[in-house]
Amino acid sequence: MVVEEKRIECKNINWILRCPTKYDAMELSKLRVKIDGETENLDRESGEGLLTPEDFEELIYEDSIDEKHMFLVAEVEGKIVGFTRCEGSKLSRFRHKAEFGICISKEYWGYGIGKVMIENILMWADTAGIKKISLSVVQTNKKAIHLYKKYGFVEEGVLINDRIHKDGNYYNTVMMGRILDK
Structure with missing residues (x-):
């Protein structure tokens, strides 16, 4: 599914929320590797589960024609x-x-980009006939869990010792879901 581009101003930055095009594939491939290396909150370490530009081109195309898929990017200064x-x-x-999944470059945390992305995904889902959205989040990512709860997600379960981080410790994964009652 493709939606119209939106220009957004919040917390002293102007940015664009839009669907990606095939011309974004290279940048998305590099960005995913970068973001994976910036945080332990995601499932992959940098370079794992690599998606090539060709993989992203395919995802972008498939998501653009499937009414039950949505792919959005946040663009700041091009x-x-x-x-x-x-x-x-x-x-x-x-x-x-x-x-559902979301990732934002660490230098842009705290600008409200994630909040706007979630709001737009949920607005789309509510009109696309999607009754339930599921996600998983590492239990230590309290800010994300709090944000998801703010938007109606509830904790549905916990996977114990589900992941191991670079520090050698095991961490739990929280399974969350949002159900549309309509």
């Missing part, structure tokens, strides 16, 4: 600084559901 994807299921029993 540079993509974050992105979010919501991917619906093609399986009949799960066609009412979608999986």
